[in-house]
Amino acid sequence: MTNDLHFADNHRDRCIQSGTGAGFQFEFYCECCNDTWRSPFQPYTSGRASGWMQEAGSLLGNLLGSVGYSVDNAVDGLARAGWGTARDQAFKQALAAAKQHFNRCAQCHNHVCARCWNADTGLCQVCAPDLAASVQTARYQGQRDAAMDRAREAGADLAGRVDVQTRKQLVCPSCHAEARGAKFCPQCGHALATSPQCSGCHATLPAGSRFCPECGQRAASGDPPGMPPAPLY
Structure with missing residues (x-):
C-alpha cells in the first residue's frame, strides 16, 4: 500500500505520556467493518522514570516542602521534552507494522482488513462482493420474488370467490x-x-x-x- 498520510488518518492514539505506565501504542481500524488492530506497546522510558521520580518527589515533598515540589516539576519537564520525538518514531514503526494487516482498495481507497478484502479483484468486499455470496443472495431473492408472485396469484384466485355483488x-x-x-x-x-x-x-x-x-x-x-x-x- 502507498500514501502513508492517508493511512495515518486511520488510527486512534492510545499513547500515555507520563506515569509508571507511560508508553506508545496506536490502534488502526478497518474502514469497512471497523475491526481494529493495535500496535505492540512500547514503553516510554523517560515518562516512566518521571513517574517513579514523581512518586518519590511526592514523598520528598512531604518531608522537605518546596524542595520536593521543585524536583517533581523538573522530572515532569524532562519527560515532556523528549515526548514529541519519541512519539513520532514510535508512530512510524507502528504504521509500518499496520500496513501488513490492511489492504487499500483501488476503487474507494479505503483501508480494510483481510476479512473485508477480495484478493482476486484487488478491491474491498464493498466494491467487489464475494461472488459465491452474491450468487446465493440472488438465488434467495429470486426465490422470494417468485413466491410473492405465486402468493398474489393465489390471492387473486381467492378474490374470485368473494361475493362482491350482494x-x-x-x-x-x-x-x-x-x-x-x-x-x-x-x-x-x-x-x-x-x-x-x-x-x-x-x-x-x-x-x-x-x-x-x-x-x-x-x-x-x-x-x-x-x-x-x-x-x-
Whole structure:
C-alpha cells in the first residue's frame, strides 16, 4: 500500500505520556467493518522514570516542602521534552507494522482488513462482493420474488370467490351494533342478509323505507325496526 498520510488518518492514539505506565501504542481500524488492530506497546522510558521520580518527589515533598515540589516539576519537564520525538518514531514503526494487516482498495481507497478484502479483484468486499455470496443472495431473492408472485396469484384466485355483488349490512339497523357483513346481527339477531321486500309488488325496499317506492304500499311490517312511527295523514 502507498500514501502513508492517508493511512495515518486511520488510527486512534492510545499513547500515555507520563506515569509508571507511560508508553506508545496506536490502534488502526478497518474502514469497512471497523475491526481494529493495535500496535505492540512500547514503553516510554523517560515518562516512566518521571513517574517513579514523581512518586518519590511526592514523598520528598512531604518531608522537605518546596524542595520536593521543585524536583517533581523538573522530572515532569524532562519527560515532556523528549515526548514529541519519541512519539513520532514510535508512530512510524507502528504504521509500518499496520500496513501488513490492511489492504487499500483501488476503487474507494479505503483501508480494510483481510476479512473485508477480495484478493482476486484487488478491491474491498464493498466494491467487489464475494461472488459465491452474491450468487446465493440472488438465488434467495429470486426465490422470494417468485413466491410473492405465486402468493398474489393465489390471492387473486381467492378474490374470485368473494361475493362482491350482494349488498352487505355493516351496521345493524335495529341496535346499531357493528355487523361486519354477517347474515344476522351478533348483538340482537336481526336478519341482515336479505333485503326487505314489498308485500304488494315484491320490489326490494331500500333500508329505512316506510312505503314501497314502486307501488306506494306501506311496508308489510309497518315501520322498520328502530324507526319512529309514521305520522297519520
